Amino acid sequence: MAQYNYWPRYGPENFSLILPLENNFDAVKSTVWMQNNWHHSFTWSLAYVVVIFGGRKLMANRKPFDLEIPLFIWNALLAVFSLMGFIRMAPEWLWSWNDNSFVYSICVSSYAQGVTGFWTEQFAMSKVAELLDTVFIVARKKPLIFLHWYHHISVLVYTWHAYKDHTASGRWFIFMNYGVHAFMYTYYALRAARIWVPKPAAMLITILQISQMIMGVIIGVTVYRTKSSGESCQQTWENLGLCFLIYLSYFLLFCNFFYHAYLKKNNRYVKAEKEKTNKPQENGYAINNKAREKKEKEDYNANHLMNGNGKTSAESVTQTKRTATPSPTRILRSRTIPLKSE
16 A cells, blocks of 8 residues: 655655645645545546547548647647656656665655655646547547557556555656657657658657567566565555556557558558559649649640630531531532433
């Protein structure tokens, strides 16, 4: 269960700068609130599923919303938030295993107070805010894969469950997640701003995510061995079971995603290049179908429907037919045979 006086610790006195919000953080109040309300992570998850799948049906016969500017702002805010969390968690995380030991870093929850305690609370709460990511996907009618919504739900439930008991290994999970999300949301912000990002950057983000899952499994195994040996380690068996479940499932799902997205012969990047190549080009820019049809029609009118005297070919053909067709009188005259004289 959660404690409130951990020792040794990397406390506020070790930070050269403390922000007002960090200074006002009440670890006891925050923890008690989470212990009384962590089950609402299921409430949020249920509402989330209803909204996204109901939203998909609602958007089925509607045009997608153009939300590039709001999407850029949203991703940029999350990128800055994640970077701040990563920076503020880094000194304590480094101290926990460098000045102490790896086992200390995953078995003693001294991070759940002071400056890092504040960013731990913000991390837990941010998992609710991040559900909005999927709303953008649904509103813009983009593909919604199982990994995406499963990841959002499971992270929310696990994070709240872990925070209520001050799970010690959360120090690593939070630090790694802040770091990966700082890169990931920066990438999404650039994409929303239509700034070209090379394929290796996207691959690197997925590799970092997979590495995070591998580290999660390693930490889980170490905690299991420590607890099994009778040593004290602040992580409940229940939470440890959830840890193995989600990190193993994430590992398999992210590896599957990596293969289909980047390694498979006909992956999404290959398809995108094919679509780009098949689009007609004009002055280096792709023109849409309507513009192309309009241009072809204008070219046809200019090159095929106008003759030299300014009349349309249709008028010219009509006139030609009239000229070429002899009048009845001319026909009669041409067919008149002189009568023989008697």
